[in-house]
Amino acid sequence: MNSILETGRPFALLDHETFAFWIYTLGVATTAFGPIAHYIGWTFALASLIYGKLRYNSSLSVNLGSESKRIMIFLVLFLIWSMFAHIPYVDSFYVWGKGASIPLEFLTGLYLAMRLIDTSKKREIFGLAVLAVNLVFCFDVMFRPNFQILGWNGSLDNGNGVALYSLLTMPFFFCYSFWYFEKYNFVKYFICMTSLLLIFFSFSSGGWSAALFQVLIFMYYALMSKKVSIKALGVFLILFGLLITFFFCSYGKGYISSFKREIDQITSINNSEVLTNSRIYTWKAGIILASDNIIAGNGWATFEESFRNNYKYLNEKVQFRGPEMFVQPHNMYISILYAGGIPALLLFLIAFVLSTKKSWSGLRHDVINSGDIPWHLVCFILMVSMAIYGTNGDVFEARRDISVIFWACWGLLIVMPESDQNSDKGDKSEDPALC
Secondary structure (H helix, E strand, C coil), rough: CCCHHHHCCCCCCCCCCHHHHHHHHHHCCCCHHCCHHHHHHHHHHHHHHHHHHHHHCCCCCCCCCHHHHHHHHHHHHHHHHHHCHHHCCCCCHHHHHHHHHHHHHHHHHHHHHHHHCCCCHHHHHHHHHHHHHHHHHHHHHCCCCCCCCCCCHHHHCHHHHHHHHHHHHHHHHHHHHHHHHHCHHHHHHHHHHHHHHHHHHCHHHHHHHHHHHHHHHHHHHHHHCCCCCCHHHHHHHEEEEHHHHHHHHCCCCHHHHHHHHHHHCCCCCCCEEEEECCHHHHHHHHHHHHHHHHHCCCEEEECHHHHHHCHHHHHHCCCCCCCCCCCCCCCCHHHHHHEEEEHHHHHHHHHHHHHHHHHHHHHHHHHCCCCCCCHHHHHHHHHHHHHHHCCCHHHHHHHCCCCCHHHHHHHHHHHHCCCCCCCCCCCCCCCHHHH
């Protein structure tokens, strides 16, 4: 570092590669502010990589192991099928392009993460950026709509949006707390408390269900690696309960009624309409509409129009008499089935399962033998929780903003060394500009 300062060129090492990493990381970290954040980051990152290729003949490709290659083969096939198979059934090029951009954005997010977050140091910096930005911003989100500080990104005014946001950030908050800030008790417990409050104040029973699995998985491996004790866990839960009680007493009926609504929903086992918050009807409608083109699919951006055009017919089929028009199936699996048919759903599920397997296979080394941030644990928690959340929500529906965090984690998981390699074996040499 001294040699850089002595030359009078503090940005001497900020080459196109380093710039692409930093602008991409900043874009993903701030994506909860609104989609423009990551679109700018992605654009400049891609432009920088292309400049490196044209100016210095830098490689645009990504080196992958055999397991990761299989994952990418299925994901690319998923992209191709879901983008092009339904073309004969679309009304216009605009409708096709609007829908095709969804899986294309997904694969673009994966590629940028694979290409740019390919070393342990870059993963650490990336995670810190996501943690730092969203630890602050989530305080603007968790208390909506009771009061707003900034009010950025209106999609996070919705409890379902907040639930997904909390699920995507929770592994960063918890894993960095107990591995990176292990020696700073106040800091690590403050971060974890913030994450749990964000999840709780989403007042989304679907989000709570997925979050429960996130916490259980994390606690199992945290206890296994002796990062937390039973005593500390008990004290933390008592403090969390007291803090929730304080908020209930301070903000009164609004929070209590929201909490009661979700408890009533969760306990309505014998009433599928209440239990699913009427989503049972849109799930049935989604399956019926998907059956029209069960092989080729109907395209990603056509569900709302198709639902409106068949509204009377669907009401009769699913026995729903409400006035609501559903704009999405509220289910990731049905959404993919509707958009790309059975082939697209199978290709996606195979890639998803293989990715979950890869994250699980590296858990023991990450958690027990390595002192670094357990990225396999971060990704495993995310994969499991998105699989659960996908039964009542859809991460693709948030692709304009917060889903970008998931794309990034999935991409860095794919490019991480295989399970039979050491933590950093196969990583590229660390960039001194990042250190």
